Amino acid sequence: MNRQEFERLERRFGSEPSTWPAPHRQEAVIFLGIDESRSADSTLHRLILDVPEAPVDQAGFERAVFRRIAEQQRLPLLARLQAGLSALPVAASVAGIILIGAGLTGYSLAGRSVEMSDDLLLAFAVGEANADPFGLSLSDGGRP
Amino acid sequence: MRREPSPDDHDDRQLLARIAAGEQLALRCLMDRHVRGIRLFSTRYLGNVHDAEDVAQEVFVSVWKHARRFDPAAGRPSTWLYRIAANRCIDLLRWRRLRSFVGLEQVEETLFADEPGAGRIIGARQELAIVRAELARLPDRQRMALLLRAVADMDVPAIAEVMGTSAGSVEQLLVRARRALRNRLPQEDPGEDKEITA
Numbered sequence: 641m642n643r644q645e646f647e648r649l650e651r652r653f654g655s656e657p658s659t660w661p662a663p664h665r666q667e668a669v670i671f672l673g674i675d676e677s678r679s680a681d682s683t684l685h686r687l688i689l690d691v692p693e694a695p696v697d698q699a700g701f702e703r704a705v706f707r708r709i710a711e712q713q714r715l716p717l718l719a720r721l722q723a724g725l726s727a728l729p730v731a732a733s734v735a736g737i738i739l740i741g742a743g744l745t746g747y748s749l750a751g752r753s754v755e756m757s758d759d760l761l762l763a764f765a766v767g768e769a770n771a772d773p774f775g776l777s778l779s780d781g782g783r784p
Numbered sequence: 785m786r787r788e789p790s791p792d793d794h795d796d797r798q799l800l801a802r803i804a805a806g807e808q809l810a811l812r813c814l815m816d817r818h819v820r821g822i823r824l825f826s827t828r829y830l831g832n833v834h835d836a837e838d839v840a841q842e843v844f845v846s847v848w849k850h851a852r853r854f855d856p857a858a859g860r861p862s863t864w865l866y867r868i869a870a871n872r873c874i875d876l877l878r879w880r881r882l883r884s885f886v887g888l889e890q891v892e893e894t895l896f897a898d899e900p901g902a903g904r905i906i907g908a909r910q911e912l913a914i915v916r917a918e919l920a921r922l923p924d925r926q927r928m929a930l931l932l933r934a935v936a937d938m939d940v941p942a943i944a945e946v947m948g949t950s951a952g953s954v955e956q957l958l959v960r961a962r963r964a965l966r967n968r969l970p971q972e973d974p975g976e977d978k979e980i981t982a
Contacts, residue, residue, distance in 0.1 A: 661817040662937035685934035
């Protein structure tokens with residue numbers, strides 16, 4: 641921060657740097673040399689804050705934000721819902737639903753056939769005449 | 785634990801109330817106050833100015849859409865803003881890592897590679913270069929806690945609120961992050977300033 645920038649911020653945010661928004665207020669404190677803390681932590685924070693200032697197009701940024709707002713207001717309800725959802729959780733949810741669905745379907749189908757074969761096996765075991773799940777009836781010469 | 789509202793909180797609360805009423809000028813004022821902090825936080829967290837710009841824009845779009853949901857009793861406006869930014873950054877980082885995992889993106893190449901003129905401006909300032917490089921290597925949560933402290937000037941309870949964790953956990957994250965960075969910085973030579981006497 642230099643004198644010119646400090647004065648510009650003073651006009652924007654008022655004469656009391658302690659009420660400025662971060663990180664302007666920390667930078668102002670460093671610039672004014674009123675940072676009483678000389679701890680290792682504050683030195684580290686200063687290094688993190690000490691940013692090479694890239695030129696910032698504030699007006700362009702604002703235009704981009706308002707353009708996004710306008711675009712989102714034009715979207716239909718379903719698209720707005722999709723835009724509000726992050727892609728990764730949606731993909732994970734869909735995959736989860738498919739997996740659970742496949743599991744339930746498989747379980748119900750397999751479960752039904754297991755029940756059937758259980759009944760048949762039980763009938764076969766007690767020697768019921770009609771129960772022959774494997775087609776090995778003695779009368780048909782099933783036994784070798 | 786809540787901090788007493790400061791004068792800038794008061795300004796931000798008023799601005800959010802006006803944004804909730806649909807006043808675009810109020811959103812411009814809020815952007816003017818906080819865009820630099822949000823941008824700096826996101827750039828340092830993501831290591832990529834283009835993604836950070838995208839996050840910053842999304843934050844203010846989200847503020848415009850959800851300003852009515854802001855509860856002044858529940859916390860400070862800046863905490864709310866940084867919570868939105870932090871969540872966006874986390875989502876973006878996860879998405880980027882997923883893309884990297886499936887081979888669609890080379891994360892290492894984009895990280896810290898395109899900040900305009902950074903290398904030129906840093907020049908010989910070795911400490912800055914080290915801090916920036918080491919920040920990128922810190923675990924995500926340590927980096928986030930440290931950036932919220934250094935850039936957003938938040939106290940521990942506010943950081944805990946943003947990160948959805950306890951104050952004790954934040955303190956641990958800060959201690960570890962600072963220690964990791966300090967260990968990488970060149971140690972000051974205690975004899976450097978002493979006069980050499982014959």
